[in-house]
Amino acid sequence: MVNTKTWARVKSPWVLHFNSGACNGCDIEILALLTPKYDVERFGIKLEPSPRHADVLLATGCVTHQCAERLKRVYDQMPQPKFVVAIGACACSGSVFEGNYNVVGGVDKIVPVAAYIPGCPPRPEAIIDGVIKLLSVISTPKKESPVQAHRAEPAIAEVKQNGKQ
């Protein structure tokens, strides 16, 4: 049964896209993935609008304060097991916006990230490569795959504590 579930997940991952303050560069490249030239649907990847149906969260952007809470909420609404892919330099580390007054930083400050795809923006080929790598990790039968090991307590708890002080 577990094998069947993993098989289904790897053969057809449903992805959800959430922009948490990106400049549109990465988001347009994600959308371009669905178009005839790149066509990720041939890998079974389907863009899904609802968090409750999604397996993979494609997060872009340097997480603004307005979006931080929403990003956490979208992540919480996704069913287990779930994986976050940080797409673009902003989602990986905050990029040029790191340290600005309205910016939290990389996506990993709010939710645990399974794969990072750097680039400003990453080329569609790079995004495909990243997602395929993630899928190969998911399909490894090991109990403690690197993705599982990477899960950490989300840093939003820290932000909250700082605020209380």
Next chain:
Amino acid sequence: MLEADEKTGLTTITGLDLGTNIGVYYHVRTSKSFFTIKAEVPKENPRLKTLIDIHPGALFHELECADLMGAIFEGNELNGHFILSENWPNGIYPLRKDIDLSQVKLVPTPEHETNKSAEGREVKIIIGPQHPALLEPEKFSVTVDGETVTKVEPRIGYVHRGIEKSAESHTYLQNTYLVERVCGICNPCHAYTFVATVEKILKLEVPERARYLRVIALELNRLHSHLLVFGHAGLEIGYEAVFQYFWRDREPIMDLIELTSGNRVFGSLMTVGGIRRDINQEHIPKIKAVINDLQSKLPFYRKIYTDEPTLRLRMKDVGILSREDALKLSVVGPIARASGVDIDVRKDRPYEVYNEIPFKEIVYTDGDTWARMNVRMDELEESLNILDYALDHMPAGPIRIEAPRTVPIGEAVSTIEAPRGELLYYVRSNGTDIPERVKIRTPTLANIPSFLKTAIGESIADVPSNFVSLDPCFSCTDR
């Protein structure tokens, strides 16, 4: 003045921290000229009269100035926050110089909002910040009575990254790359307008070839941006075939952008004093082949957007913006031109070599979603012609001149016609290599008020097609 010249419009309001005073600069455009009205108010009591009763288009600009700079516009008081986060502490205005923003601590607060509004029959539908129809996080609360929209409340600021403040701590060279990242779609426009403004302060004359190369970069950008919105509009109304067609044909343009700049999205071509990359002569036939190919496909595209029954049903007579409203709300770009207002910065105040290149200014008078898309369709053709002309008439010569790193004290404003409309940059320098203030006014911020007006009284099902016809870009809006 508003009566003397009907095309007079307020482009934006810039708030400046001048030490003991707050400067409030009104950038005004008329049919022939562009000028700035400067006002100063003491910092302790920064009160001004609002303009919204005589010019409703000032609404968003006043709110933005109030939120970020702390000016108070009597009659248009800010309730809560306009662009900043709801939990941002009151009384701290990020663009003021005397504020230590590292001390500001925010507590993330959950949003409280229910779908039911107080008055029985009406229901509030919340679109966003995460929504399949929106690529970007932004919230629109649409109140409906039955299926009729009675009220639209926007909440912008979800993509506010504080770029204007960030620009005040980077050098001019770094800022060229920073402002490019305001928007991932019209990035050459941002970079170009910034360098053009700095060049105005420096009084630099850019070589002729660089001016042509800049026009080529800007027009390639317009092509890809317009093709993008044609596809996106198809997606929004549930017509996916249109989306796939247009995005398939957008890819050759992306390849051209990559060919001429080295990158698909952020080309980083613009630099103070010229342009960073020349077009290889061997590449010109390749570029021309793509242009010709697209030109041959144009009749098919045009047929889709003018005659296709499904699109006509969803777009004709939807979201009609009258000419009077377009003028009153100071809308820009294709939205204004679709309502019969002939404003195009390329014609009105030509920059670079647009005065040498023959092209038509596209004006429709219908004012509906259909007209807005068709303005863009005709502009697609004009853009192809401009590219063709520019490639043929590009002179030989240097592509840039050396520019000093430090900029003398001064200020300048530049406006250009970005794919979505008039884009404004205001730069104030203080004699160092770091600007004192960079103000960015993006076209979408000026165009959103028109949607708030046209959506009222229409069906909720028409909201997506009406909204996408603005070609909204929120990363531009919020900066």
